[in-house]
Amino acid sequence: GQQVMQIPQYQHVQEGEDFTTYCNSSTTLSNIQWYKQRPGGHPVFLIQLVKSGEVKKQKRLTFQFGEAKKNSSLHITATQTTDVGTYFCARIQGAQKLVFGQGTRLTINP
């Protein structure tokens, strides 16, 4: 299958610092979704990006879709302890399946 590569695998920051995770594909993506999974929890949908160069914001979270639609990023400004968790990007493959990246686990020092 066509995988999505996500980096970094782990990120530890001080509370208040920014955080960014990157998602890359070797092939063009029709769209990309982002999910957050709290420790011990389940994936929760954050956003879907569809258009080339698209930028969407949700409070302190900024999502970008690359111009070539081969990469995406999630940036969190001024992290808070509630941001702790693993952030996954996911591509849609075929008609009905999500292919998840390996995820970036974010831990925060309060």
Next chain:
Amino acid sequence: EPEVTQTPSHQVTQMGQEVILRCVPISNHLYFYWYRQILGQKVEFLVSFYNNEISEKSEIFDDQFSVERPDGSNFTLKIRSTKLEDSAMYFCASSTDRVNTEAFFGQGTRLTVV
């Protein structure tokens, strides 16, 4: 807020035994999925289900696995003869239409095969 519910939350079974994991998707959703996540790893697609039949399945979803929608509300995953490597968190998910919109995930069932 509507949610996907899964039971049980934790299942321990002996190797070779059959297990059935149960899910109640969100009521007006039409597409149903099972994913699994081995501890500390990424979420992996197993199968999608629409209109009372499997619409797509992964290479993981071999003959030991089956899914069923026995009535209008439940969606089940059966593993006929569990193996140690089946130990994982199994997530049920549903969506209103094809996966171009968000998938709503249940809380998961942690399956431990001993």
